[in-house]
Amino acid sequence: xxxxxxxxxxxxxxxxxxxxxxxxxxxxxxxxxxxxxxxxxxxxxxxxxxxxxxxxxxxxxxxxxxxxxxxxxxxxxxxxxxxxxxxxxxxxxxxxxxxxxxxxxxxxxxxxxxxxxxxxxxxxxxxxxxxxxxxxxxxxxxxxxxxxxxxxxxxxxxxxxxxxxxxxxxxxxxxxxxxxxxxxxxxxxxxxxxxxxxxxxxxxxxxxxxxxxxxxxxxxxxxxxxxxxxxxxxxxxxxxxxxxxxxxxxxxxxxxxxxxxxxxxxxxxxxxxxxxxxxxxxxxxxxxxxxxxxxxxxxxxxxxxxxxxxxxxxxxxxxxxxxxxxxxxxxxxxxxxxxxxxxxxxxxxxxxxxxxxxxxxxxxxxxxxxxxxxxxxxxxxxxxxxxxxxxxxxxxxxxxxxxxxxxxxxxxxxxxxxxxxxxxxxxxxxxxxxxxxxxxxxxxxxxxxxxxxxxxxxxxxxxxxxxxxxxxxxxxxxxxxxxxxxxxxxxxxxxxxxxxxxxxxxxxxxxxxxxxxxxxxxxxxxxxxxxxxxxxxxxxxxxxxxxxxxxxxxxxxxxxxxxxxxxxxxxxxxxxxxxxxxxxxxxxxxxxxxxxxxxxxxxxxxxxxxxxxxxxxxxxxxxxxxxxxxxxxxxxxxxxxxxxxxxxxxxxxxxxxxxxxxxxxxxxxxxxxxxxxxxxxxxxxxxxxxxxxxxxxxxxxxxxxxxxxxxxxxxxxxxxxxxxxxxxxxxxxxxxxxxxxxxxxxxxxxxxxxxxxxxxxxxxxxxxxxxxxxxxxxxxxxxxxxxxxxxxxxxxxxxxxxxxxxxxxxxxxxxxxxxxxxxxxxxxxxxxxxxxxxxxxx
Amino acid sequence: xxxxxxxxxxxxxxxxxxxxxxxxxxxxxxxxxxxxxxxxxxxxxxxxxxxxxxxxxxxxxxxxxxxxxxxxxxxxxxxxxxxxxxxxxxxxxxxxxxxxxxxxxxxxxxxx
Numbered sequence: 001x002x003x004x005x006x007x008x009x010x011x012x013x014x015x016x017x018x019x020x021x022x023x024x025x026x027x028x029x030x031x032x033x034x035x036x037x038x039x040x041x042x043x044x045x046x047x048x049x050x051x052x053x054x055x056x057x058x059x060x061x062x063x064x065x066x067x068x069x070x071x072x073x074x075x076x077x078x079x080x081x082x083x084x085x086x087x088x089x090x091x092x093x094x095x096x097x098x099x100x101x102x103x104x105x106x107x108x109x110x111x112x113x114x115x116x117x118x119x120x121x122x123x124x125x126x127x128x129x130x131x132x133x134x135x136x137x138x139x140x141x142x143x144x145x146x147x148x149x150x151x152x153x154x155x156x157x158x159x160x161x162x163x164x165x166x167x168x169x170x171x172x173x174x175x176x177x178x179x180x181x182x183x184x185x186x187x188x189x190x191x192x193x194x195x196x197x198x199x200x201x202x203x204x205x206x207x208x209x210x211x212x213x214x215x216x217x218x219x220x221x222x223x224x225x226x227x228x229x230x231x232x233x234x235x236x237x238x239x240x241x242x243x244x245x246x247x248x249x250x251x252x253x254x255x256x257x258x259x260x261x262x263x264x265x266x267x268x269x270x271x272x273x274x275x276x277x278x279x280x281x282x283x284x285x286x287x288x289x290x291x292x293x294x295x296x297x298x299x300x301x302x303x304x305x306x307x308x309x310x311x312x313x314x315x316x317x318x319x320x321x322x323x324x325x326x327x328x329x330x331x332x333x334x335x336x337x338x339x340x341x342x343x344x345x346x347x348x349x350x351x352x353x354x355x356x357x358x359x360x361x362x363x364x365x366x367x368x369x370x371x372x373x374x375x376x377x378x379x380x381x382x383x384x385x386x387x388x389x390x391x392x393x394x395x396x397x398x399x400x401x402x403x404x405x406x407x408x409x410x411x412x413x414x415x416x417x418x419x420x421x422x423x424x425x426x427x428x429x430x431x432x433x434x435x436x437x438x439x440x441x442x443x444x445x446x447x448x449x450x451x452x453x454x455x456x457x458x459x460x461x462x463x464x465x466x467x468x469x470x471x472x473x474x475x476x477x478x479x480x481x482x483x484x485x486x487x488x489x490x491x492x493x494x495x496x497x498x499x500x501x502x503x504x505x506x507x508x509x510x511x512x513x514x515x516x517x518x519x520x521x522x523x524x525x526x527x528x529x530x531x532x533x534x535x536x537x538x539x540x541x542x543x544x545x546x547x548x549x550x551x552x553x554x555x556x557x558x559x560x561x562x563x564x565x566x567x568x569x570x571x572x573x574x575x576x577x578x579x580x581x582x583x584x585x586x587x588x589x590x591x592x593x594x595x596x597x598x599x600x601x602x603x604x605x606x607x608x609x610x611x612x613x614x615x616x617x618x619x620x621x622x623x624x625x626x627x628x629x630x631x632x633x634x635x636x637x638x639x640x641x642x643x644x645x646x647x648x649x650x651x652x653x654x655x656x657x658x659x660x661x662x663x664x665x666x667x668x669x670x671x672x673x674x675x676x677x678x679x680x681x682x683x684x685x686x687x688x689x690x691x692x693x694x695x696x697x698x699x700x701x702x703x704x705x706x707x708x709x710x711x712x713x714x715x716x717x718x719x720x721x722x723x724x725x726x727x728x729x730x731x732x733x734x735x736x737x738x739x740x741x742x743x744x745x746x747x748x749x750x751x752x753x754x755x756x757x758x759x760x761x762x763x764x765x766x767x768x769x770x771x772x773x774x775x776x777x778x779x780x781x782x783x784x785x786x787x788x789x790x791x792x793x794x795x796x797x798x799x800x801x802x803x804x805x806x807x808x809x810x811x812x813x814x815x816x817x818x819x820x821x822x823x824x825x826x827x828x829x830x831x832x833x834x835x836x837x838x839x840x841x842x
Numbered sequence: 843x844x845x846x847x848x849x850x851x852x853x854x855x856x857x858x859x860x861x862x863x864x865x866x867x868x869x870x871x872x873x874x875x876x877x878x879x880x881x882x883x884x885x886x887x888x889x890x891x892x893x894x895x896x897x898x899x900x901x902x903x904x905x906x907x908x909x910x911x912x913x914x915x916x917x918x919x920x921x922x923x924x925x926x927x928x929x930x931x932x933x934x935x936x937x938x939x940x941x942x943x944x945x946x947x948x949x950x951x952x953x954x
Contacts, residue, residue, distance in 0.1 A: 061931075080918075086930075091934070545908070546884060549906075571906075575915045829870060
């Protein structure tokens with residue numbers, strides 16, 4: 001998106017803070033992307049010297065990137081990662097932030113704002129940035145009799161909305177969701193919920209998806225791509241009611257169809273928040289009316305910015321206009337450039353929606369008889385391109401599934417560039433390498449990153465100044481650090497500018513963040529230099545020295561590589577591995593004694609019961625891996641609990657081999673064909689405590705009925721008729737669900753143990769830190785694994801077996817620390833003295 | 843006032859030998875009715891913060907540290923050990939002044 005305004009975007013330094021007279025009082029209502037950005041722009045113009053700044057925010061947080069909420073929902077980003085300004089930023093800048101406080105009224109005559117905490121705050125200059133809220137279209141049953149939204153119904157607007165949706169979606173009873181609204185936000189919500197394994201239907205009232213951004217043909221192609229993700233789509237359907245008395249059980253569509261579901265997400269558009277402005281007597285039509293200086297109509301000291309604003313009849317619901325408005329507003333408020341004018345924005349959408357590349361600008365289709373309409377459609381690949389040309393100028397485009405020409409088309413649209421005679425050249429590059437042409441065609445001052453206003457030239461200069469990686473150029477220019485939708489284009493520009501000399505973005509390949517080496521290179525360096533401890537590795541290989549977030553991964557790798565030659569440093573371990581228990585949300589730990597193959601005895605049961613009684617264990621629970629979990633053990637009690645149990649650790653914590661689940665097998669079961677229990681116990685005895693890049697959960701089933709759920713384990717073994725055993729790898733039934741791939745079918749249990757061990761060792765050596773087998777196996781491919789592990793295609797099988805044997809031989813039960821603490825205060829309590837939230841006791 | 847400024851003249855507490863804390867780890871101490879996490883960095887220097895993570899009450903003394911930050915074991919929020927400022931968007935903590943006396947005892951100073 002590019003604005004029509006023509007204002008210098010360079011950050012001029014404003015008047016220096018002077019000692020003369022008190023600073024004026026600037027009050028900002030709204031701490032979202034617009035309010036915070038306006039303040040940033042004001043500070044960049046020397047505003048700190050002119051104003052004492054006070055901000056009010058409805059939400060009890062700093063300022064975050066709302067665009068990224070869909071990534072938080074899908075789990076691609078954590079909510080901590082999307083903060084633009086944390087609370088400390090306000091403190092550092094001397095800004096008074098009233099977070100979680102709502103402004104109820106403005107008195108524009110006495111120049112005060114009144115907030116719901118009883119505070120009366122005077123201002124000299126006021127900025128209103130109240131944004132917008134989700135629109136809840138009228139339908140029956142949306143609210144409870146008490147007037148709150150029915151449990152299970154969500155808007156998708158704030159970080160709290162998102163957190164609640166994630167929590168709800170992860171609840172095991174919640175399997176089905178309906179998203180109302182098939183626009184950008186609705187599709188993002190559907191995609192995000194789908195990644196939690198929820199079945200999702202999208203109900204959209206218009207005839208095709210993203211009807212605001214594209215025509216019916218593009219919508220049809222998008223629909224195919226969305227349906228291919230397993231998302232149901234109902235267009236031309238309106239929701240008339242939310243069903244269920246105290247919680248959601250379904251929805252009703254116009255025409256009488258009901259769709260059962262456990263949750264409803266409403267993404268049916270946004271409405272500007274104008275209540276405050278209306279109450280305070282400010283001019284409001286569709287939104288707060290502002291002039292070209294972003295000043296509220298007929299008010300000298302009140303400005304408004306963002307989605308709550310109506311400018312020349314337009315209300316924007318995208319982020320880029322808001323950046324442009326903030327610049328003009330700041331120029332006026334600080335007096336830096338009083339000639340700056342905002343003349344409106346031309347909006348283009350360029351996004352990845354539900355995993356599909358979508359770009360849209362201007363018209364969706366021809367409107368005049370003389371308009372040319374060029375369309376290319378390849379639904380099977382999810383590719384659709386449509387361009388509208390009027391008077392030899394591009395007036396609109398829609399691109400789906402292939403965004404290589406987006407940069408060029410955006411510029412052609414913004415600037416009215418002359419178009420090629422052969423219109424097909426608008427859509428495709430011929431005879432040129434992929435991507436290059438598109439970027440080469442861009443002019444120097446074409447804006448690549450719209451969030452941070454980074455031009456092609458700025459990026460090219462950064463690359464020529466020595467930033468030869470994409471990450472380096474992004475860091476140096478801030479390009480791609482806003483909404484992130486331009487990352488692909490940034491990469492293309494950097495690659496083009498480096499003329500093939502671009503260094504592959506390495507950070508993604510680092511084994512741990514602090515050391516610029518991938519796993520194999522890191523292992524080679526460790527071997528070459530004979531490093532044996534985590535601190536030695538930091539000293540030799542980490543440019544920035546020790547790094548807390550890299551410690552655990554390095555400790556695991558060194559243990560895997562060196563077995564008993566590893567020099568253990570306790571501070572490199574996560575707390576779980578320092579005290580050999582799983583830390584719980586109240587800071588207590590859980591203790592799981594070993595119970596090989598899920599088999600126990602009267603003596604064990606009695607002892608566990610005695611220990612639980614003696615130590616007042618608040619919760620005794622069977623784990624998913626057939627063991628007994630004693631939850632709520634205080635850290636300082638761990639040694640005594642272990643001593644009283646006098647059983648080995650069952651490894652319910654840590655990134656390591658954990659358990660082998662088994663079924664009854666042939667001894668008792670009518671169907672059992674193999675002795676699964678015996679094999680499970682043998683496997684668990686052999687591999688107990690082995691470290692790995694992620695946890696390893698195994699199972700052995702005695703027949704293809706798979707009562708031990710072997711098909712969804714990291715390594716799963718199934719006895720089949722004829723005394724043979726199938727070995728599956730890379731299965732999962734957790735946050736991700738995946739059926740394991742068949743690695744081999746072998747004739748006897750000994751071979752199972754050899755191949756399982758060889759697979760685990762290969763995984764230990766090759767997988768990225770925290771990469772579970774369900775990601776590792778598809779990444780390297782089952783054929784490759786079969787070659788290495790079964791057929792010894794690389795000739796390393798003996799090496800793998802030997803390395804695993806060394807790890808097996810170095811096993812020591814960590815719970816023996818009970819008699820001989822490894823560090824002073826190893827089991828000293830770290831809990832605060834106040835009462836913590838209790839783990840619920842049933 | 844900046845976040846790492848501790849007013850002089852607060853209460854002083856001697857917490858015993860520094861060896862109670864292994865290098866590169868933290869330990870919690872009950873002080874004046876509250877709980878303080880004291881960290882002994884790998885370069886031998888000392889830092890002290892409130893023991894409770896402001897995010898969800900995690901035990902910070904159980905966190906993993908380097909020379910700059912402590913990472914809470916519950917949800918991986920990080921805090922600058924010197925300033926107490928969160929680097930991950932959580933609320934900030936106010937650091938305490940901690941040092942070592944001639945007998946190698948930990949000396950903690952709480953503000954008034």
